[in-house]
Amino acid sequence: MHRLGDRALIFARPPDVSARAIVRVARSWDGVIDVVVARDDVAVYFERTPAIDPSQLWLLATARDDDDQPRTIELRATYDGPDLDDVARAIDASTDDVIRIHLASTYVVETMGFAPGFAYLTGLDARLATLPRLATPRTQVPAGTLAIAGGYTAVYPFASPGGWNWIGHVDAQMFTSEGALLRLGDRVRFTR
Amino acid sequence: MSLVITKLLGLVTVQDAGRIGRMHEGLSHGGALVPSLLAWTNRAVANPDDTAGIEVLGRLVVRATAALDVSVGGSTHALQIDDELAIESEPRRVTYLALRGGVAAPVVLGSCSTHLSAGLGAPLRAGTTVAASSVASILDDKPLPDLDALDPIRVIPGPDAFPAMIAGPYKIASTSDRVGTRLDGPRLARSDAPERSRPMARGAIEVPRDGLPIVLGPEHPTTGGYPVIAVIASDDLDRFFSIRPGGSVRFVIA
Numbered sequence: 001m002h003r004l005g006d007r008a009l010i011f012a013r014p015p016d017v018s019a020r021a022i023v024r025v026a027r028s029w030d031g032v033i034d035v036v037v038a039r040d041d042v043a044v045y046f047e048r049t050p051a052i053d054p055s056q057l058w059l060l061a062t063a064r065d066d067d068d069q070p071r072t073i074e075l076r077a078t079y080d081g082p083d084l085d086d087v088a089r090a091i092d093a094s095t096d097d098v099i100r101i102h103l104a105s106t107y108v109v110e111t112m113g114f115a116p117g118f119a120y121l122t123g124l125d126a127r128l129a130t131l132p133r134l135a136t137p138r139t140q141v142p143a144g145t146l147a148i149a150g151g152y153t154a155v156y157p158f159a160s161p162g163g164w165n166w167i168g169h170v171d172a173q174m175f176t177s178e179g180a181l182l183r184l185g186d187r188v189r190f191t192r
Numbered sequence: 193m194s195l196v197i198t199k200l201l202g203l204v205t206v207q208d209a210g211r212i213g214r215m216h217e218g219l220s221h222g223g224a225l226v227p228s229l230l231a232w233t234n235r236a237v238a239n240p241d242d243t244a245g246i247e248v249l250g251r252l253v254v255r256a257t258a259a260l261d262v263s264v265g266g267s268t269h270a271l272q273i274d275d276e277l278a279i280e281s282e283p284r285r286v287t288y289l290a291l292r293g294g295v296a297a298p299v300v301l302g303s304c305s306t307h308l309s310a311g312l313g314a315p316l317r318a319g320t321t322v323a324a325s326s327v328a329s330i331l332d333d334k335p336l337p338d339l340d341a342l343d344p345i346r347v348i349p350g351p352d353a354f355p356a357m358i359a360g361p362y363k364i365a366s367t368s369d370r371v372g373t374r375l376d377g378p379r380l381a382r383s384d385a386p387e388r389s390r391p392m393a394r395g396a397i398e399v400p401r402d403g404l405p406i407v408l409g410p411e412h413p414t415t416g417g418y419p420v421i422a423v424i425a426s427d428d429l430d431r432f433f434s435i436r437p438g439g440s441v442r443f444v445i446a
Contacts, residue, residue, distance in 0.1 A: 002351035005423030034215040036391035043391030113415030116219040116310040177300045180217035
């Protein structure tokens with residue numbers, strides 16, 4: 001466990017515990033105002049000087065999801081991204097195959113970060129999961145960009161620099177005055 | 193009771209304490225760049241510390257369209273109709289304009305703060321009318337930091353390896369914004385270890401590939417891939433974010 005300044009602590013993410021369960025448990029700790037779960041790390045942010053005792057971490061490592069059924073969100077996608085051909089070539093398939101493979105999976109919101117409402121979706125088919133990031137990131141991709149890289153697929157909520165393979169777009173607003181469209185633990189399906 | 197913006201140069205937004213409790217969905221707190229200066233400004237017109245005010249990074253001229261009491265960085269002005277008031281953030285990076293009763297602005301996700309990275313609110317423009325709200329007059333009295341102290345800025349090293357040469361001095365780059373404050377000065381060596389996306393914090397000092405550190409501000413991404421060599425002590429954040437572009441800064445281990 002390390003200090004992240006004098007108001008937060010950062011530690012390795014406990015294995016086999018969902019991000020949703022980590023957030024629910026850690027946010028109930030005394031003095032905690034926020035929690036961020038990344039792929040390998042968890043940060044807990046405090047109102048004052050942080051304090052976590054070992055028994056809390058042990059409980060976190062055994063935390064389970066509550067009984068609420070995860071939501072399933074459908075996102076209508078248009079597969080018209082400029083990297084679609086390159087992705088097809090990289091996995092030795094046609095662009096129609098890439099689209100069919102991407103549509104077939106049910107994804108899970110595993111972590112959120114990078115930008116407000118940006119959800120890292122796991123569950124990518126093994127054939128698409130090996131694609132790396134672009135060698136040279138684009139200086140800007142538009143809001144709604146649907147992309148894959150590093151074993152994840154995601155929709156960019158806002159125009160931003162983009163280092164992922166751009167395969168299409170989604171019209172849904174991923175972050176609004178109501179907050180993020182997707183929540184940790186949500187199931188996500190793409191439709192046409 | 194209201195005023196109209198007649199001239200504007202720089203970034204001018206409505207800010208309060210920001211939005212706490214949504215970092216798990218990627219939304220950093222946002223809010224005032226220097227909350228204690230907003231508090232000081234609010235107290236001068238008898239508003240609670242976190243009342244929404246206008247944050248000025250640059251220059252602003254306003255004209256009163258009715259008599260009203262305002263405060264600029266803590267000095268009060270009883271404006272009469274058609275009075276004009278020029279406001280500039282110099283010699284600091286930022287100043288605040290508070291209206292007695294607060295600035296009327298829509299509350300979104302619990303705050304009036306403009307958060308450009310999240311598409312919430314928008315910068316104010318010349319021609320915009322700003323109306324006063326009617327928050328109850330309650331004076332907070334928690335101690336506020338001395339923004340003009342000249343001591344080095346204290347940092348807590350880590351979580352990544354801390355290079356001794358971060359001491360500085362560095363200059364605040366003019367390309368700085370509410371997401372990140374860029375520092376000009378000695379380039380820091382960094383390892384070629386693969387970057388992985390990790391949780392970030394306001395005040396985190398990250399080192400991108402060019403070796404020139406960036407200090408994360410209120411609209412920071414909640415995760416990022418660059419190594420973080422230190423985080424500014426919470427008591428020194430406001431003093432750091434008050435330093436104007438071109439001003440110099442030194443760091444010391446807390």
